Amino acid sequence: MEDCGESLQRTGGQTNSDAITILIRFIDLTDDLEKIVGCKVDLVSRMGVKDNYLKSIESELIHV
Numbered sequence: 001m002e003d004c005g006e007s008l009q010r011t012g013g014q015t016n017s018d019a020i021t022i023l024i025r026f027i028d029l030t031d032d033l034e035k036i037v038g039c040k041v042d043l044v045s046r047m048g049v050k051d052n053y054l055k056s057i058e059s060e061l062i063h064v
Contacts, residue, residue: 026043033041049057 030041030043033043
């Protein structure tokens with residue numbers, strides 16, 4: 001994943017602040033969940049998982 005500096009350079013200094021806000025909240029949520037459960041947490045959207053991979057992890061999913 002690129003950092004915000006690389007994104008700013010590529011877009012000529014223009015950003016989508018909504019996307020950055022969502023990313024920051026997503027990172028905060030991941031950190032909070034890791035503190036609660038005491039282990040590493042991977043958060044992904046349903047659209048972020050290919051169907052063939054989803055079948056192999058489906059039994060381990062916790063929907064929130």
